[in-house]
Amino acid sequence: MTRRRWIADTWTATTATLSGEQAEHLARVLRAAPGQVYDIVAGGFLHRGEILSVQPSEVVFALHEELESDAALPLHLLLAVFKFDHMEWAIEKATELGVAQITPVLARRTEKHLAQASSKRAERWRRIVLEASKQSRRTTIPEISEPAALKSALDDADEPMRILLSETEQSTSIASALAGAPGGQSGYALAIGPEGGWTPEEMNLFTQHGWLSVTLGPRILRAETAAIAAIAILSSHLA
Structure with missing residues (x-):
């Protein structure tokens, strides 16, 4: 099954954060929880991301391995x-x-x-x-x-x-x-x-x-x- 993909609002070398409407959708609509895995785009690179924490205003991911992706x-x-x-x-x-x-x-x-x-x-x-x-x-x-x-x-x-x-x-x-x-x-x-x-x-x-x-x-x-x-x-x- 293809994992849903999100584009990070901010990121570091090891974490990525969604905020605003993206975070609210994850938290309130999809009822995301720590441990769930999604594809995360951070700084133009695609990673497997694991949720660390969930709030309606902010969802934080741990960035794991980089995945293959197509260039623009x-x-x-x-x-x-x-x-x-x-x-x-x-x-x-x-x-x-x-x-x-x-x-x-x-x-x-x-x-x-x-x-x-x-x-x-x-x-x-x-x-x-x-x-x-x-x-x-x-x-x-x-x-x-x-x-x-x-x-x-x-x-x-x-x-x-x-x-x-x-x-x-x-x-x-x-x-x-x-x-x-x-x-x-x-x-x-x-x-x-x-x-x-x-x-x-x-x-x-x-x-x-x-x-x-x-x-x-x-x-x-x-x-x-x-x-x-x-x-x-x-x-x-x-x-």
Whole structure:
């Protein structure tokens, strides 16, 4: 039987602690008791953890042997801010697929009220990736950056392979771009535009920063669909 997995809030070399909602769920709902064993992620490593003490506000584990686990997909997703319910679905699924980092981007065509409210949504997005990481049995939680203007996000994206999904690109597919990439690439960045796409000025900015424009094919996809399709293709390429 697969053991339930938890992600520690704090840890030392020999112990890990769950607090807040995680501790309350263990204590009150699951009625956890000392001696029970779970899988515990602490500092990006997976351990077998044995409960030492249980309180509604804090559950402490002894960390035992380290277990085998999968590494995160070496992918930084730059996701233009769009309708929050659709964007949150994309963030959840991107987490399940293994991305390492997500940067919400304030694009020219991001709706004004969404751009203004985005900074207040960042903590909600972080809770979403935490829950999705536990559900998908990840050992790392994707980093969710604060929403950033496009130029700032591009300045910070230093991955060797930088891919832009573009509605204006007709011939270079993401699969062919990945197939032609030099061997030994250690990191990838993928940019997904807002509803309405990138403006010509933003496209020029991507070009100046060395991004490669690619297409997913002739169909016009919603932003969240395009993000998941592209991540899946890249994941298959790296398998």
